Amino acid sequence: MKNLKIFIIAIVLAVFLVGPVAVWAQVPVIQFGVGSGGHELSPDEVTINKGEAVAFQVVGGGHRIAVYPVHESTTWEDIAEDLFPNCVELAPGDLDGLCDVTSRYLVTDGQGKLIVDTGTNPPFPVINDPTDRLLFVTGLNNGAIAAGTTVQYTFEKTGRFLVICANRGHFLIPTVDGKFMFGFVNVVGTNAKTE
Ligand SMILES: [Cu+2]
Incomplete structure (x- = not known):
């Protein structure tokens, strides 16, 4: 009887101590809008298993995902x-003085495939290329996402994915550190992740 009690207490403790940690560890957080000028992703690359999610934690204003x-x-x-x-x-x-955010930019990947056509501004103050786009999150009428919002998205297919801020100024203009507001999510087959 005493052993049974100890066993039950041990199970309860295990659930309390290990359970929540295991749940938290499953969803990596990308801070969206930190670093110099508040226009960087941190970390700017994560790897997850297929069917897992990434949480984009929006810091500061002006961002669209x-x-x-x-x-x-x-x-x-x-x-x-x-x-x-x-x-x-x-x-x-100092690279952010004369960057031309009104022109059309054609962003291609490692195979030269067109990924993002920014269009010109006007008429596109926000980068809004729907071709092959998996996720597009903005505020009302393409406005900014409210600071402090966390957007969680589950990746259902394996592959490599480009995450951008669709604010023209944030994506097209390098920060003083020479970075841009984009990053990558790698999605690998279930249980193939190595870390
Ligand atoms: Cu942004």
Whole structure:
């Protein structure tokens, strides 16, 4: 009888101590809008299993979230090279002065496939290319998502996915650190994740 009591107490403790930790560990959080200028993702790349979710925690204002599939070979540079050359460096490290956010940018992946067509502004103040887009989250009338909002999205297919802020200024203009407001989610087959 005493052993049974200890056994039950042990089970209850195990559920309380281990259960919640296991649940929290399943959904990686990407902070959406941190770093220099509040225009970076942190971390800017995560790997999950198919059928698992990522939580985008929106920090600060002005952000919209869009997700597009890209070829698995796609690097950070493959995306940035379609944005960066259109900006003029005002001073060493200061790249955000004369970037042209009104022009049309065609963003291609590691295989040269068109991923995001930004269109021009006007008429597109927000990047709104629906082709192959998996997720598009904005506030009312394409306005900004309220700061403090967490958007959780479950990835049902394996592959590599580009996550951008669909605010033209945030995506197209590099920060003083030379970063842009985009990142990647890698989705691997169930239980193939190595970490
Ligand atoms: Cu943003």
